[in-house]
Amino acid sequence: MLKNGEVLRANLWVITREVSLVGSCCLCYHQAMNQANRTDIQELHAYVLGRVQGVGFRYFVVEHALALGLRGYARNEYDGSVEVVAQGTRPALERLVTLLRQGPPAAHVTDVHLAWGQPTQHLSGFHVRW
Secondary structure (H helix, E strand, O other), rough: OOOHHHHHHHHHHHHHHHHHHOOOOOHHHHHHHHHHHHHEEEEEEEEEEEEEOOHHHHHHHHHHHOOOOOOEEEEEOOOEEEEEEEEEEHHHHHHHHHHHOOOOOOOEEEEEEEEEEEOOOOOOEEEEEE
């Protein structure tokens, strides 16, 4: 019969073994996720220009960003543009950029200004900011 410490080590071995089978090189799940988060997460800062206020643009962004697993926010600017700050993997952020250029049916996007970088703040969820 296994003692508590032996059961714990056996369970950790099973978890580690299962994770290694999907390509994580024998790292436990949390170590693999922490390493991925440090190197793969980027931040996109975008300003969307055109007829993008009063047409549901921010809610369009929130819906698609959440579906893409991104964190961040969308908010109206005084100049009539919409600011979007999003954090996530580069492929998901690039997909969001494609959607920003299209916008919802009532919008007319004329330009999107982009800045890429490392996350500058900790964001959770994806929300409309005021």
